[in-house]
Amino acid sequence: MVSEKNYQSKNVCVIGAGPAGIVAARELKKEGHKAIVIEQNHDIGGQWLYDDKNIEGEHPLGKNPFLKLHSSVYSSLRVASPREVMGFTDFPFSPKKGRDMRRYPSHVEVLMYLKDFCEYFGLRDMIRFNTRVEYVGMLGDYGVCGNDLKWIVRSIEKNSEKVVEEVFDAVVVATGMDTWKRKQMHSHIYRTPEPFHNEINNTLVQ
Template identity: 45%
Template structure:
């Protein structure tokens, strides 16, 4: 999103702009990808192989009226998601509308991963990128000279976003726990949790969203919050309404336990847990 805005403004000033995008379309995080890295569900590796953290049911938490660019309103369109808080696909379509309205697609090079950017003695920027179509699929390491492209630019704008690399809390025993675990970055749909007892660690926007969605298929869901300050009035109402299988626990009381290696999170037996801690920036 920031990269598209920067590209438009720089082109308005008369600059020759090239946008290098590693995905197969514009949109950044708003480009939904149903795939996840099953071998790294916690997102420990950096960089992660799957960029998007969007889950299938995700919607805006801010109204469309305050989400769009100031001079390109995010207005409802016929035949599309016209809700005030639309789903992620509508946001992606809006960003594509923005690109087409200002002719940005001619400046965008898709499926291109930046491998290196360094200032030259002439104070220009030497940028090496790789065409993922030539060098391999998502996660390719850039080996193979035929896939390299070396270019020189007068300036570089870094607009890689903030929400692709999971930030993991330090929890004793997490590495040896034998149950299934994942970060919200790798969550897409609730069905894999059907009939299970799940702990959702984190009470932010994604934690509340995912816990509510999993509750519809899971046997029980426990939300772990750092303190009562994280428990909003809205969440309190939801907990009261679905108290049969949706529960709240405060971190530091009933959630930390020596029982990790027995596939338990005291005092309840769990079969899976999801970390909904947060995401962090990763500069290239």
């Protein structure tokens, strides 16, 4: 526990407004830190923000660097886990009258739940939408354990193409996995576990 005498509010950047990002923002706000969330899409949700654009021609694993990686959600998707285990511990994913009240609801209901979470905790004003982070790095010549370690974040506003550089005390990267340097395979070609013997924690199945 940090004593009030030694406590200092930090200026924190959260990258990504998916479930992990909005929870991080809520926790930072609750602890009295100043935080902003930078989100490249027009709304919160991350993978749960359904995009109905035509994605034919994209790399099956989303590896084309010239195309924006779209959400994996498809139009008829329903969750595979009951809503009781999907919600945050202090904000239950409860059925709401007039919406999808099924125990295994559609992806639309998950996104609505995340929006409810943002509304309830007053997070939306902390989020910069349509803004993409271009660079994150240490500011100056500080060591990893330096007490004055700062981070510089360069972002670009998509519509105006305005570039902004800011300095933060800490950065939370909540955008999922960017690069995995070990074995990868798509679940579509998985058949038996034998090829993965002794590969625990070393393999990503997409």
